[in-house]
Amino acid sequence: MSPSYLLRCTACGAGYQDDGVRLHCDGRHARALLRTEYAQRTLAVDETAGGILRYEAWLPHRNEVEPSGSTAIYRSDALGDFLDLQNLWIAFNGYWPVRGATLPSATFKDIEADAIAGRFPRDGRVLVVASAGNTAAALAQACSRYDVPAVVVVPEQALERLRLTAPLAPNVKIVAIGDDSTYDDAIAFAERVAQLDGFVFEGGTFNVARRDGIGTTLLAFSEAAGELPDYYVQAIGSGAGAIAAHEAALRLIEDGRYGARLPRLLLVQNAPSAPVYEAWRAKSESLVEEAADELTLRRRARGLAATVLGTRVPPYGIAGGIRSILTESGGDVVVATNEQACDAMALFAELEGVDIEPAAGVALAGLRNAVFAGIVPQEAVVVLHVTGGGRKIRNGAFSVTPLPALTVPLAAVREPRLAELVAASFNSKEATL
Numbered sequence: 035m036s037p038s039y040l041l042r043c044t045a046c047g048a049g050y051q052d053d054g055v056r057l058h059c060d061g062r063h064a065r066a067l068l069r070t071e072y073a074q075r076t077l078a079v080d081e082t083a084g085g086i087l088r089y090e091a092w093l094p095h096r097n098e099v100e101p102s103g104s105t106a107i108y109r110s111d112a113l114g115d116f117l118d119l120q121n122l123w124i125a126f127n128g129y130w131p132v133r134g135a136t137l138p139s140a141t142f143k144d145i146e147a148d149a150i151a152g153r154f155p156r157d158g159r160v161l162v163v164a165s166a167g168n169t170a171a172a173l174a175q176a177c178s179r180y181d182v183p184a185v186v187v188v189p190e191q192a193l194e195r196l197r198l199t200a201p202l203a204p205n206v207k208i209v210a211i212g213d214d215s216t217y218d219d220a221i222a223f224a225e226r227v228a229q230l231d232g233f234v235f236e237g238g239t240f241n242v243a244r245r246d247g248i249g250t251t252l253l254a255f256s257e258a259a260g261e262l263p264d265y266y267v268q269a270i271g272s273g274a275g276a277i278a279a280h281e282a283a284l285r286l287i288e289d290g291r292y293g294a295r296l297p298r299l300l301l302v303q304n305a306p307s308a309p310v311y312e313a314w315r316a317k318s319e320s321l322v323e324e325a326a327d328e329l330t331l332r333r334r335a336r337g338l339a340a341t342v343l344g345t346r347v348p349p350y351g352i353a354g355g356i357r358s359i360l361t362e363s364g365g366d367v368v369v370a371t372n373e374q375a376c377d378a379m380a381l382f383a384e385l386e387g388v389d390i391e392p393a394a395g396v397a398l399a400g401l402r403n404a405v406f407a408g409i410v411p412q413e414a415v416v417v418l419h420v421t422g423g424g425r426k427i428r429n430g431a432f433s434v435t436p437l438p439a440l441t442v443p444l445a446a447v448r449e450p451r452l453a454e455l456v457a458a459s460f461n462s463k464e465a466t467l
């Protein structure tokens with residue numbers, strides 16, 4: 035049964051019945067996030083379900099989905115001892131079956147993909163999504179499974195990291211942006227395709243399904259621990275995961291059984307590409323203009339240990355955005371260098387026994403920096419969100435690498451003809467490019 039909910043604008047308070055694709059408020063104000071407002075006001079756990087479906091009463095779903103896997107929640111002794119934290123918990127979204135983490139892309143993106151596929155109408159319209167890599171595999175796989183036509187746009191260099199559990203359906207196409215492209219270039223092309231008739235932009239952070247999906251990670255922690263944490267540690271690029279955790283915490287506080295205090299968000303960016311950190315330190319209401327030239331900025335984004343965190347335009351100053359959740363939660367932003375992130379990945383593998391993705395290394399390195407700086411007290415209940423890990427175990431099991439249906443040269447990203455070419459391939463019976 036579909037949960038009953040409204041979409042509520044965080045700027046003007048307007049409410050909307052969800053049509054499955056709405057991303058923005060119609061009000062005449064600056065861009066703002068919409069939030070789901072569920073009729074169900076307390077956490078209802080479906081004990082018989084697995085993965086995100088345990089919390090389906092708080093998912094904006096209109097279609098049945100089967101969760102691709104589960105989050106693992108456990109209390110860490112080894113890493114906790116090393117960091118001198120008495121209550122360190124790991125929320126592990128990856129592939130680590132012995133701990134109970136079974137996400138096939140070895141990242142949290144499977145969770146987002148299931149949530150997005152559960153909301154998107156299955157009426158023949160084509161879902162268009164931009165990805166820095168992880169979302170691509172997860173969403174392409176989910177759309178193939180549910181027979182949702184989709185265009186997934188990625189920077190070309192992300193292709194080599196994509197691994198699928200099964201071949202894609204013919205109406206799910208991967209488009210690569212060539213040359214020196216970044217996540218922001220993939221977004222630019224995806225937005226072009228999505229302007230065409232019958233195509234719908236997935237929306238990234240603005241998609242409530244994406245956020246409520248990943249918000250289940252905090253719900254899973256609170257179900258396991260019986261409380262909200264004092265700190266929630268998360269590496270951020272677009273900040274969707276952090277906003278999602280905050281929104282899930284607001285719901286749990288309204289429930290009343292998990293405590294009354296919002297978890298402080300400790301957000302970590304991969305230096306030197308750290309627009310949120312710069313803006314937060316400067317106490318700025320919006321992102322601070324970057325001093326470097328375009329080429330330097332591109333090189334910087336591509337040189338990150340965690341390239342998936344490389345977006346330069348996260349939703350920072352908007353209503354419901356990163357600045358507002360940091361302020362509401364009494365949170366903070368720290369940075370981790372590439373070297374610190376790599377050290378943290380090795381540390382996690384040594385102490386916890388599994389490989390983690392660079393973005394998760396950034397999160398751990400940021401936590402380590404914050405502990406050493408005295409920002410996080412020893413006795414605090416801390417959740418470290420490991421957003422990806424276990425790829426080495428997973429790679430042994432799955433090995434289909436997708437080929438792009440089309441590679442668009444970076445210089446042609448804004449050319450209408452190429453977007454139309456992608457669109458036309460969905461109208462032909464052969465569905466080929």
Ligand SMILES: [Zn+2]
Pocket residue numbers: 043044045046047048059060061063066
């Ligand atoms: Zn509004």
